[in-house]
Amino acid sequence: MKNSLIQKYNVPGPRYTSYPTVPYxxxxxxxxxxxxxxxxxxxxxxxxxxxxxxxxxxxxxxxxxxxxxxxxxxxxxxxxxxxxxxxxxxxxxxxxxxxxxxxxxxxxxxxxxxxxxxxxxxxxxxxxxxxxxxxxxxxxxxxxxxxxxxxxxxxxxxxxxxxxxxxxxxxxxxxxxxxxxxxxxxxxxxxxxxxxxxxxxxxxxxxxxxxxxxxxxxxxxxxxxxxxxxxxxxxxxxxxxxxxxxxxxxxxxxxxxxxxxxxxxxxxxxxxxxxxxxxxxxxxxxxxxxxxxxxxxxxxxxxxxxxxxxxxxxxxxxxxxxxxxGVSSISDSWYSFAQNEKSLTDYYQLLEWDKLPIFRGHLLTDEDIIIRKHILNLMCQFETSWDNSSTHFKEIPRVLEQLREMENDAILIIKENGVQVTDKGKAYVRNICMAFDLHLKRKAPETALFSMTV
Structure with a gap:
């Protein structure tokens, strides 16, 4: 059973230092x-x-x-x-x-x-x-x-x-x-x-x-x-x-x-x-x-x-x-992300022009902020819930389909309005977060983007 879980869940997946992840x-x-x-x-x-x-x-x-x-x-x-x-x-x-x-x-x-x-x-x-x-x-x-x-x-x-x-x-x-x-x-x-x-x-x-x-x-x-x-x-x-x-x-x-x-x-x-x-x-x-x-x-x-x-x-x-x-650094205002130039030459040039050396970023939607809360909860507390308007999102039934399969594998417990990661499931927390990742669900990557979760 343990080997089959590894084979099943060892897939490419984000480490979720942010949501949405940078490719999205x-x-x-x-x-x-x-x-x-x-x-x-x-x-x-x-x-x-x-x-x-x-x-x-x-x-x-x-x-x-x-x-x-x-x-x-x-x-x-x-x-x-x-x-x-x-x-x-x-x-x-x-x-x-x-x-x-x-x-x-x-x-x-x-x-x-x-x-x-x-x-x-x-x-x-x-x-x-x-x-x-x-x-x-x-x-x-x-x-x-x-x-x-x-x-x-x-x-x-x-x-x-x-x-x-x-x-x-x-x-x-x-x-x-x-x-x-x-x-x-x-x-x-x-x-x-x-x-x-x-x-x-x-x-x-x-x-x-x-x-x-x-x-x-x-x-x-x-x-x-x-x-x-x-x-x-x-x-x-x-x-x-x-x-x-x-x-x-x-x-x-x-x-x-x-x-x-x-x-x-x-x-x-x-x-x-x-x-x-x-x-x-x-x-x-x-x-x-x-x-x-x-x-x-x-x-x-x-x-x-x-x-x-x-x-x-x-x-x-x-x-x-x-x-x-500094070069390549990412800033986070909670409402948006901004990344500095990765090239040292370009980083220096923008500063010479008295401009913040930013070359890309993302404005979080209301949905992004809600999903981010859930992923942070799972990453930081091994549990999350959607029992109020600030944490509820319309795709919950779709997410629950994937979570029920994970519950069958004993890596989490589904509660009335939330989910809790089991001790066995802590090794698969990236996979659990992927069930909430609506950007990933809507557009699966066509090329290699992420490292393996296991």
């Missing part, structure tokens, strides 16, 4: 002016009430990791740092001119690329430059992604001094064979060193990212990685499926053969073994692919029903407005 954005109906109007509306509604979030994309890496699906630029030339920081600050000043009042920043996340590619001086200039035009919320949360091989004690100390209290380190897998295949060779002692440094400095949430389904990865590799992880006791973990999408990222994900990648039941066993070890070691499942200790804010947010998910991933608090700064 209605770019033809979107304009620069629409985004500015939407952004202003959201700012007025949210700034004083909850503050805003910033995602800052720092795209540079010294070497290419072949598992990575992010927008990045590979270089060892660190002279690119300062011009890029100044460009981000120019973008932020352009946004600041649209504010009716000084923004209150609740969240900042530095992603990449490799944020610790940048010197401590440039990171300090970045954060100080942001707060030349903004204030911190009382309960702010600043986080960044660190590469264990190049995150120094000085990086950790400087970012701590600037208000950062959460850091996540990319581990992926400790097997030398797997690391060589994905071009991410890093010793366990490098991860241990930066984890101990962060804890000693005073970081309150330290995360590790682990991937299952990597080329050449075996059960013993997952067990070894999690046992080593247990010894370091990170506060939270992302344990997620490798997304093999070479048709999107080109040769960057062709450093190994397709037959080297675990598939279907073999891959699901890697997940199952890893999940059971994490639960055994005191971690609790939080949303999709995430685990946390009871002492971590992500767990507390999940238990209190306040967990949120956006383009930054899972967050312990919700802000209606998230501004993405």
């Amino acid at each position: 954005w209605n770019e033809a109906e979107f304009s620069y002016e629409d985004w500015v109007s939407s952004f202003k509306k959201s700012f007025i509604e949210s700034n004083s009430a909850e503050g805003i979030s910033l995602y800052i994309h720092l795209p540079f890496c010294e070497s290419l990791c072949t598992f990575c699906g992010c927008t990045k630029r590979i270089t060892k030339n660190h002279s690119v740092e300062s011009p890029y920081i100044q460009a981000i600050l120019k973008e932020w000043r352009l946004y600041s001119q649209l504010f009716d009042e000084k923004p209150i920043i609740k969240e900042i996340h530095l992603g990449g690329g490799t944020p610790t590619f940048f010197s401590t001086k440039n990171l300090e200039d970045l954060i100080n430059g942001i707060f030349a035009y903004a204030n911190k919320a009382e309960n702010y949360e600043f986080s960044f992604e660190g590469h264990p091989n190049n995150t120094t004690h000085a990086h950790l100390q400087k970012l701590y001094d600037l208000g950062f209290r959460r850091v996540s380190f990319g581990v992926q897998d400790y097997s030398e064979k797997v690391q060589k295949a994905i071009h991410r060779e890093q010793a366990f002692h490098n991860v241990a060193k930066v984890t101990f440094w962060a804890r000693a400095i005073g970081y309150t949430s330290i995360g590790h990212d682990i991937i299952f389904g990597l080329p050449f990865q075996k059960i013993e590799d997952v067990v070894d990685t999690i046992e080593k992880t247990k010894s370091l006791q990170p506060d939270r973990l992302a344990f997620y499926s490798y997304a093999h999408v070479p048709w999107i990222k080109g040769n960057g994900q062709r450093g190994f053969k397709d037959e080297d990648i675990p598939k279907d039941n073999e891959k699901r066993i890697l997940y199952q073994v890893g999940k059971e070890l994490l639960l055994k070691n005191g971690y609790h499942e939080i949303g999709m692919d995430h685990f946390a200790l009871k002492t971590d804010s992500l767990y507390q947010s999940f238990k209190n029903g306040k967990l949120h998910r956006n383009f930054m991933g899972y967050s312990s608090s919700k802000t209606k407005l998230m501004i993405g700064l």
